[in-house]
Amino acid sequence: xxxxxxxxxxxxxxxxxxxxxxxxxxxxxxxxxxxxxxxxxxxxxxxxxxxxxxxxxxxxxxxxxxxxxxxxxxxxxxxxxxxxxxxxxxxxxxxxxxxxxxxxxxxxxxxxxxxxxxxxxxxxxxxxxxxxxxxxxxxxxxxxxxxxxxxxxxxxxxxxxxxxxxxxxxxxxxxxxxxxxxxxxxxxxxxxxxxxxxxxxxxxxxxxxxxxxxxxxxxxxxxxxxxxxxxxxxxxxxxxxxxxxxxxxxxxxxxxxxxxxxxxxxxxxxxxxxxxxxxxxxxxxxxxxxxxxxxxxxxxxxxxxxxxxxxxxxxxxxxxxxxxxxxxxxxxxxxxxxxxxxxxxxxxxxxxxxxxxxxxxxxxxxxxxxxxxxxxxxxxxxxxxxxxxxxxxxxxxxxxxxxxxxxxxxxxxxxxxxxxxxxxxxxxxxxxxxxxxxxxxxxxxxxxxxxxxxxxxxxxxxxx
Numbered sequence: 001x002x003x004x005x006x007x008x009x010x011x012x013x014x015x016x017x018x019x020x021x022x023x024x025x026x027x028x029x030x031x032x033x034x035x036x037x038x039x040x041x042x043x044x045x046x047x048x049x050x051x052x053x054x055x056x057x058x059x060x061x062x063x064x065x066x067x068x069x070x071x072x073x074x075x076x077x078x079x080x081x082x083x084x085x086x087x088x089x090x091x092x093x094x095x096x097x098x099x100x101x102x103x104x105x106x107x108x109x110x111x112x113x114x115x116x117x118x119x120x121x122x123x124x125x126x127x128x129x130x131x132x133x134x135x136x137x138x139x140x141x142x143x144x145x146x147x148x149x150x151x152x153x154x155x156x157x158x159x160x161x162x163x164x165x166x167x168x169x170x171x172x173x174x175x176x177x178x179x180x181x182x183x184x185x186x187x188x189x190x191x192x193x194x195x196x197x198x199x200x201x202x203x204x205x206x207x208x209x210x211x212x213x214x215x216x217x218x219x220x221x222x223x224x225x226x227x228x229x230x231x232x233x234x235x236x237x238x239x240x241x242x243x244x245x246x247x248x249x250x251x252x253x254x255x256x257x258x259x260x261x262x263x264x265x266x267x268x269x270x271x272x273x274x275x276x277x278x279x280x281x282x283x284x285x286x287x288x289x290x291x292x293x294x295x296x297x298x299x300x301x302x303x304x305x306x307x308x309x310x311x312x313x314x315x316x317x318x319x320x321x322x323x324x325x326x327x328x329x330x331x332x333x334x335x336x337x338x339x340x341x342x343x344x345x346x347x348x349x350x351x352x353x354x355x356x357x358x359x360x361x362x363x364x365x366x367x368x369x370x371x372x373x374x375x376x377x378x379x380x381x382x383x384x385x386x387x388x389x390x391x392x393x394x395x396x397x398x399x400x401x402x403x404x405x406x407x408x409x410x411x412x413x414x415x416x417x418x419x420x421x422x423x424x425x426x427x428x429x430x431x432x433x434x435x436x437x438x439x440x441x442x443x444x445x446x447x448x449x450x451x452x453x454x455x456x457x458x459x460x461x462x463x464x
Contacts, residue, residue: 012147013078013130013140017069020138024068032061072137076117077128081151088151090126099123101158103200105181106192112136118148118200120155132204149204152197159196166447178202179450182458186446188382189439243460250462253455256369260359264372267355268348275343282337289330296322338385348378356452370454379449384438391434398427 017024040056048055080089086097102121108114115134121127132148133139140148160177175183180193181203245253300323352375359366370376382388401424408417450457 008082008084010081010083010147010151011078012081012144012151013076013128015069015073015078016076016131016134016137016139017072019141020136023136023138024065028061028065028068031064032057035064036060075129076131078130079120079128079151081147083150083154086154090120090122090128093124093126095122095124095126097154098156100155103152103155103157103195103197104192105184105195105200105203107184107190109188109190115139116203145204149201152200152204155197157195157197157200160194166444166451175447175451179458180447183443183446183450186449186457187443189442191443244463245460246463253369256365257373257456260366260369260372261374263359264352264355264375267351268374271351273344273347275340275347279337279340279344282333282340286330286333286337289326289333292326293323293330296326335386335389338389342383342386345378345381345383348375349383351375352378352452368454370456371452373456376449376453376456379445379452382442383445384441387434387438387441391431391438394427394431394434398424398429398431400424401427 036053036057036059038056039059040053043052043055046052077091081097082088087094088097088100089095099122100120101123104119104121106117106119108117113134113136115137116132116139117129118132119127119129130148131137131139132145160180166175177193177195178199181195181199184191184193352371355375356367356371401420403424405417405420405424408414408420
């Protein structure tokens with residue numbers, strides 16, 4: 001949302017709930033219907049008769065809608081920009097535009113919800129978070145995006161220092177703010193990073209005008225952010241921090257990518273890795289164990305309905321064993337499958353680094369072009385499946401132990417209950433810490449993907 005206010009002032013952003021009233025209406029209606037029983041029962045006790053449940057729904061709806069809109073207002077705000085005065089109003093406080101030297105970009109994704117948020121911070125203290133794009137909650141419209149791009153052009157944002165090499169090489173290449181923002185986009189669940197002005201303008205689709213192009217003719221924001229790597233020194237011309245190559249150079253790049261892929265496929269065929277065999281073995285063992293458990297469940301149901309069924313004369317304990325035993329084996333085999341899959345990805349990653357080192361000796365530009373697609377896929381997939389499964393199992397087991405502690409307390413065994421509760425809480429805490437560590441490793445993997453992928457991941461622009 002972008003609206004002109006008095007004079008030349010421009011309002012950018014605001015409460016996203018007001019612009020997404022249909023989503024708010026549906027969410028509050030569903031939640032209000034589920035929770036209306038509580039105020040409805042209170043109205044029944046007050047003797048309001050047949051109107052109690054209607055009033056209960058309306059009460060629940062109003063409370064949930066108000067809480068949702070208030071939460072969105074506190075989470076996201078708007079700003080009022082005064083171009084002629086070089087001032088901006090953040091959360092009701094007016095500060096100079098030149099005081100906004102820090103900007104953060106965050107992306108969050110879970111299921112069908114994805115949101116891109118910018119946060120602008122003034123050296124005088126106030127800050128504001130703008131919902132730029134998202135679904136199902138809507139962000140800025142096209143006018144708001146253009147106004148935000150004009151506002152960003154005026155900001156003296158300090159570009160963050162290049163981050164240490166995610167490959168662990170102290171003398172290796174460092175990530176720029178644009179590459180860090182791209183790594184956030186590739187990280188499962190998203191994250192945040194500090195960004196400079198050019199990175200924001202690139203994502204908003206409104207780069208610095210060139211060749212007399214007016215700001216009003218700037219391209220609208222693209223659906224998919226286009227992050228570009230820093231320019232190298234051969235076969236292309238830098239335009240700011242952008243990389244532009246001709247159509248002839250683009251065709252040559254395609255041929256070089258094809259040659260790289262063929263060379264990498266030959267390396268993979270020569271050394272496929274032993275973990276691939278174990279991965280297939282554990283997959284079929286897991287599928288077979290689950291099939292046995294499912295068949296046992298089906299036969300048990302048939303035996304219950306028919307006294308002369310196949311399992312009608314079989315002991316119930318044996319039926320339970322036929323179900324639980326293969327189920328537990330399937331879990332163990334799945335853990336083995338995760339371990340083998342992680343080992344296979346680590347093997348391909350080692351091959352990828354070796355391929356890049358060997359290939360770059362004959363062709364130094366291979367690092368700019370990026371790792372071959374078949375090898376780069378090892379960084380797209382997660383090599384942390386085993387840790388994720390173990391973290392989930394620890395949390396699940398800890399939850400069961402905490403629930404079990406209740407029975408100790410009810411049986412007048414406070415010592416056993418306290419011990420059981422402590423063990424359960426400890427298991428849950430360890431599981432959560434393991435989850436957090438897995439998330440940090442995923443971010444590091446995404447940064448390696450951006451760095452090793454080169455133009456494969458962050459392609460250059462083609463000159464028109």
